[in-house]
Each structure stands twice: as C-alpha cells, then as structure tokens.
Amino acid sequence: MGLAEAALQGDRRAMARLLSWVENGSLEGQQALATLFPHTGKAHIIGITGSPGAGKSTLLNQLAREFRDRDGQVAIVAVDPSSPFTGGALLGDRLRMRDLVTDPHIFIRSMASRGHPGGVAHATRDVVTVLDALGFPLILVETVGAGQAQVEVARVVHTVVLVEAPGMGDEIQALKAGLMEIADIIVVNKADRPEAKQTVKSLQSLRTSLPAGHHGFGTGISVEEAPVVPVGWEVPILQTIALENEGVFELTNAIKQHYDYLKNSGRWDLLLRQHAEAEVEAWLQRHFQQLLNQKIGDTGYKALVDAVVRHEIDPAKAAAQLLEAVTRPVSKA
Numbered sequence: 001m002g003l004a005e006a007a008l009q010g011d012r013r014a015m016a017r018l019l020s021w022v023e024n025g026s027l028e029g030q031q032a033l034a035t036l037f038p039h040t041g042k043a044h045i046i047g048i049t050g051s052p053g054a055g056k057s058t059l060l061n062q063l064a065r066e067f068r069d070r071d072g073q074v075a076i077v078a079v080d081p082s083s084p085f086t087g088g089a090l091l092g093d094r095l096r097m098r099d100l101v102t103d104p105h106i107f108i109r110s111m112a113s114r115g116h117p118g119g120v121a122h123a124t125r126d127v128v129t130v131l132d133a134l135g136f137p138l139i140l141v142e143t144v145g146a147g148q149a150q151v152e153v154a155r156v157v158h159t160v161v162l163v164e165a166p167g168m169g170d171e172i173q174a175l176k177a178g179l180m181e182i183a184d185i186i187v188v189n190k191a192d193r194p195e196a197k198q199t200v201k202s203l204q205s206l207r208t209s210l211p212a213g214h215h216g217f218g219t220g221i222s223v224e225e226a227p228v229v230p231v232g233w234e235v236p237i238l239q240t241i242a243l244e245n246e247g248v249f250e251l252t253n254a255i256k257q258h259y260d261y262l263k264n265s266g267r268w269d270l271l272l273r274q275h276a277e278a279e280v281e282a283w284l285q286r287h288f289q290q291l292l293n294q295k296i297g298d299t300g301y302k303a304l305v306d307a308v309v310r311h312e313i314d315p316a317k318a319a320a321q322l323l324e325a326v327t328r329p330v331s332k333a
Helices: 003-008 012-024 027-039 056-071 124-133 147-155 169-177 196-208 248-265 267-295 297-309 315-327
Strands: 044-050 074-080 106-112 138-142 159-164 185-188 237-239
Touching (some): 027 124, 056 248, 124 267, 147 267, 159 248, 185 196, 196 237, 237 248, 267 297, 267 315
Parallel strands (some): 044 138, 044 159, 074 106, 159 185, 185 237
C-alpha cells in the first residue's frame, strides 16, 4: 500500500511522513498530491491572520476546541517564522498548542515560512490540499504575523478572520490598503482592555469606506458569472477575550454563517476557480524556477544580477535573457 493510500485510511504516521514529502517539494510528494487531488474540494478552509501580539494562537486554540465539539475533527496548519540565519522554523505553536497535541480529533502541522513574505509558506497550499483530501471538514491556517503581506492567505482559504488587539492607534489606518480588504470577519481580541471600544469604532469606520461590491457581488463579475442570489456579506466586527474563552462561540457561529453565505450565494464556486488559478500559477512558477536552475544555475543567475547592480543591463532585459535561456531549445550535437 502506498503512503497516500495509507494516509487516506487514517494512518497518522503515514500522514506526517506524506506531509514532510510535500513540504520538501520532493518527487514523491508531487506524485502523492496528484493521487490525492481528486479527493479534495470539501473542506472549509479558514485563515487566521493579523498583527503580532493580537493573540491569534490563543484564539485559534479556543476555536479548534469549539469546532472539534461541533464537527468532530479539525486540522491546524500553523505557519511559523523562519530563522533568518538557518532557515529553520521557530516552531512556537507546538508550545502554545501543547494542550491540543494529544487530542486525537485535532491534527496540528507546524511549518516554516522559509522567508516567504506572504504570511504563508510556499508549501502551505499543498499541505492544505493533503489535509482536505484526508477528510478533515475544517482546516484552520494561522499565518505569520507579518502585517499587510499576509493578504496572500486569501488565495488559499475560503474565510479570512482578521484578529486585532486594542490600542493600535494610527497603525489601524495601514489596514485599509491590505488586510481590511480581504477580511471576511474582523475580531478585536483582548476586548477587556479599555481601548477596545475605540478600536471597534475605528474598524467600523474603515469598514464603511471599503469599495462597493467588496464582499458582495458587483465588481468585476459578468452577468453570466453572477450567482443566483447576489446577496452581499457585511463584515462583522466581533469582540473576544480568548484567554477567558469569551466571544469564541459567537465567532464560531459567524464563521459558519460565512460558509453558508459562500454556498448559498455562489461565491464558493468562484473561490474554487480563483484558488485553482492561484495553484496553477504557483506550480508554473515552481516549474520555471526548476528550469532556470537546470539551464542557468545559481552562478549564472547571480552573474546576471551583478550586471544589473553595475548598471550594465537593466532589470527588464536581464529577465528577458533568463526567459530566453529557459525557453531556448537544447541544441543537438
């Protein structure tokens, strides 16, 4: 029996080994992904994102318990920051979630961002694909606390939960250009702090200034693509105290309501297409990088970059030369 087949039958050891293959981008991992892909498309994937110190991990802890009680099984993908020196992950989530590790109904996978600036690792999408195929109805993805760069999580998940802490001051304005515009649910955690009310007011003000059609339909969608029920989604702003498990029940309900909205409005099918396009684009980039490494090598690439640094060639021409080298037919002896 192959590793993918064993994982499909619930073998946790096979599952862990399979995920390691996938994260490392090995040929075995790619083959396993191809085997598992027909089993995907059923899980509700939820992204938990926000600024450092907002309490994302603590809130995710409580959410996992609540979803476990409701849905039976939950998978967590926790993307940790990588060391800038070794590239290894500072896997703090294993410590913060140590009380969940022994729960047989909760599966946790910590992975390194490996310097990827989008708040999620390159392999996050592949790991989520595996967990989806293995039958987890809910997959929670916690991103690195990296500010606006985390908008990439929207290309992986169905529901984006933005977690913020009170007392952000002028920093809240920075959210308007990025995270606010991808958030499906906004949570002000640590709501027992005195600054919480003002933070909620500021977020409500920003919410009203978002572009028309942002979470509903009416921007960039043709008549043919429009859903049967074109009802928009009003982004709720909730308050929680994760340490006390307060507001978590309401947050869980809001996530379920967003799932129902996606299904009933037709937005789910549009997200599936968007995610498929993102996956094809990601694999195209990987294949191109592999060809570049094969035909140019690291030395040749660095030499071209050095030429740009010396202003001997402009970046556009350098990129064109790389593309030409990759697409040039192999000469026959």
